[in-house]
Amino acid sequence: MRSRDISTWSIWGYLPVAFVFAVVWMHSIAFAQSQAGAPLKLDTGEEIYKAACIGCHGPGGKGQPKSTLGFEPPSTFPDFSDCRGTTGEKEFDWRATIHEGGAGRGFSRIMPSFSEALTNEQIYKVVGYLRSLCTEPGWPLAELNFPRAFGTEKAFPENETVLTSTFNATGNPGVEPEITYEKRFGVKNQMEISLPFSFQRADTRTWFAGVGDAVLGFKRVMAYSSKTGSILSLQGEVNFPTGDPAHGLGAGVTAFQTFGMFDQALPAKLKVLDAVQTQWGAVLPTHTKDLPQNFYFNTAIGKTLVQNKGFGRIWTPMVEFLASRDLVDGAKTNWDILPQMQVSLSKRQHILADVGVRFPMTNTGGRTTEVLFYVLWDWFDGSWKSGWK
Numbered sequence: 001m002r003s004r005d006i007s008t009w010s011i012w013g014y015l016p017v018a019f020v021f022a023v024v025w026m027h028s029i030a031f032a033q034s035q036a037g038a039p040l041k042l043d044t045g046e047e048i049y050k051a052a053c054i055g056c057h058g059p060g061g062k063g064q065p066k067s068t069l070g071f072e073p074p075s076t077f078p079d080f081s082d083c084r085g086t087t088g089e090k091e092f093d094w095r096a097t098i099h100e101g102g103a104g105r106g107f108s109r110i111m112p113s114f115s116e117a118l119t120n121e122q123i124y125k126v127v128g129y130l131r132s133l134c135t136e137p138g139w140p141l142a143e144l145n146f147p148r149a150f151g152t153e154k155a156f157p158e159n160e161t162v163l164t165s166t167f168n169a170t171g172n173p174g175v176e177p178e179i180t181y182e183k184r185f186g187v188k189n190q191m192e193i194s195l196p197f198s199f200q201r202a203d204t205r206t207w208f209a210g211v212g213d214a215v216l217g218f219k220r221v222m223a224y225s226s227k228t229g230s231i232l233s234l235q236g237e238v239n240f241p242t243g244d245p246a247h248g249l250g251a252g253v254t255a256f257q258t259f260g261m262f263d264q265a266l267p268a269k270l271k272v273l274d275a276v277q278t279q280w281g282a283v284l285p286t287h288t289k290d291l292p293q294n295f296y297f298n299t300a301i302g303k304t305l306v307q308n309k310g311f312g313r314i315w316t317p318m319v320e321f322l323a324s325r326d327l328v329d330g331a332k333t334n335w336d337i338l339p340q341m342q343v344s345l346s347k348r349q350h351i352l353a354d355v356g357v358r359f360p361m362t363n364t365g366g367r368t369t370e371v372l373f374y375v376l377w378d379w380f381d382g383s384w385k386s387g388w389k
């Protein structure tokens with residue numbers, strides 16, 4: 001009996017030990033499998049960058065040297081530590097390039113598409129990391145760069161060249177093309193030069209052609225908040241009397257212009273509108289006999305729509321309300337309304353066009369309806385010939 005007891009114990013007594021052993025063994029198999037089969041643990045933007053991007057874009061986003069890259073980097077190859085580019089591009093545009101690859105936005109095909117390798121959430125995170133590579137404070141983010149309207153100057157400082165043409169839709173035929181060049185400098189500044197031309201048909205069927213008054217301007221961002229989606233800037237301009245006022249070209253006197261711009265992003269729940277842009281200022285001529293002082297208030301509202309699941313062509317319908325009043329006795333306020341549609345032309349979205357009609361709503365006597373058209377080239381994103389396919 002006693003010996004049998006012992007032998008029974010010896011069999012059942014080992015069972016718990018075997019059980020513990022089996023559990024540990026099974027765990028170790030499961031662990032080994034999880035190590036081999038699961039995707040890499042890429043939780044933070046930095047981890048994603050180090051795993052997927054550093055091979056080309058280099059440590060700190062500065063780009064690998066040519067010898068390591070093994071390809072000739074395109075002239076637009078980014079340095080993500082350079083705040084001008086890192087804050088100047090919308091996160092949205094970067095997500096599109098990362099999702100669709102260079103081909104999706106008219107960039108080099110060497111930039112691969114990560115639509116399969118990374119989830120949307122991981123793309124958000126890696127873009128957040130790219131943004132963090134600009135360490136200099138004070139740069140307003142491109143999310144505050146709202147679409148350019150015709151009459152309402154935007155608050156965000158830009159690098160662009162714009163060719164605007166204004167056609168008389170009523171009255172004598174005429175067209176006024178104007179070329180504007182804008183360049184950012186420093187963190188918050190922009191200079192601007194613009195030169196209007198004019199081709200007008202007089203009653204006698206003769207055409208006049210000439211230059212109007214050249215404008216030199218300086219803009220500075222005074223305050224902004226990415227959190228509230230607001231930006232406030234001030235601009236000063238000098239209008240030089242380069243035109244010939246006898247033929248209706250320019251005012252004939254030097255004038256100063258000073259204005260403020262306040263743009264506000266609207267809450268996404270509003271759906272029908274994304275932003276309101278306002279501009280208010282005064283034209284102060286050196287001689288008010290030839291050109292009266294004038295005050296104005298411009299507002300633009302609009303909504304950007306994007307084709308192809310948010311990665312394609314952009315369309316921005318906008319409406320402007322333009323009010324202006326000369327500071328002379330008995331003057332009334334001129335109100336104009338200007339519906340328009342802006343659309344991206346190039347795949348890179350650095351060439352945009354806008355077309356609109358400006359209707360005088362009050363004091364319509366002697367004021368013509370105008371058709372406006374512009375082509376805009378954001379030259380920071382590359383030459384105008386690149387980025388189309």
Ligand code: HEC
Nearest residue numbers: 052053056074076077078094097098107108110111112126
């Ligand atoms: C095989 C090399 C390579 C890899 C890997 C790569 N890139 Fe790129 N990337 C490029 C090249 C080349 C360009 C420049 C394209 C051009 O300018 O035509 C570029 C451009 C970009 C741009 C556009 C910048 C701009 O100017 O608008 C972004 C954003 C970007 N890459 C992000 C990433 C991210 C994020 C990863 C990793 C998830 C990544 N890239 C991985 C080669 C690469």
